[in-house]
Amino acid sequence: MWYPHGYRMHEENPPMGLPLRKSKVAAPPPACPLTESLALLRGAWAPNVIWYLSAEPRRFGELRHDIPRISARVLSARLRELESRGLVTRRVLDSSPPSAEYALTPLGRELLPAIEALAKVGRKLIDQWELGSSRARPRSRRAA
Numbered sequence: 001m002w003y004p005h006g007y008r009m010h011e012e013n014p015p016m017g018l019p020l021r022k023s024k025v026a027a028p029p030p031a032c033p034l035t036e037s038l039a040l041l042r043g044a045w046a047p048n049v050i051w052y053l054s055a056e057p058r059r060f061g062e063l064r065h066d067i068p069r070i071s072a073r074v075l076s077a078r079l080r081e082l083e084s085r086g087l088v089t090r091r092v093l094d095s096s097p098p099s100a101e102y103a104l105t106p107l108g109r110e111l112l113p114a115i116e117a118l119a120k121v122g123r124k125l126i127d128q129w130e131l132g133s134s135r136a137r138p139r140s141r142r143a144a
Contacts, residue, residue, distance in 0.1 A: 040085055040111060045070050047115050049078050050104065053088065054112055057103035087111065 082088040087108035
């Protein structure tokens with residue numbers, strides 16, 4: 001193949017990068033239960049979707065209303081992922097226009113205590129940050 005004057009194929013002129021060093025950390029076990037559990041919650045908004053399905057089955061539009069900042073595209077992708085992982089079921093409703101409702105599977109329900117525990121810790125962190133920032137304000141005023 002013809003190349004313009006001065007052009008060299010990448011293979012003829014390998015890059016002058018740093019050598020790749022071997023990791024000193026042992027590789028994780030092939031099937032770590034913690035990694036597998038956290039992988040179920042992977043993806044933006046996945047815990048939120050599971051949370052809002054915890055009380056009752058919801059339709060797509062209802063979930064959009066429940067989680068106003070999520071885009072339709074992301075919600076659709078998250079529901080498909082959760083369904084493929086066996087956490088959510090999709091049931092097509094006999095309605096006009098066609099609609100579907102989503103519900104948690106028994107495996108999906110098993111994640112609820114973990115999500116609730118994470119939310120509880122998150123609430124404590126937020127409370128500490130708010131308390132810390134309210135304490136910091138008077139000091140900054142006195143120093144000014």
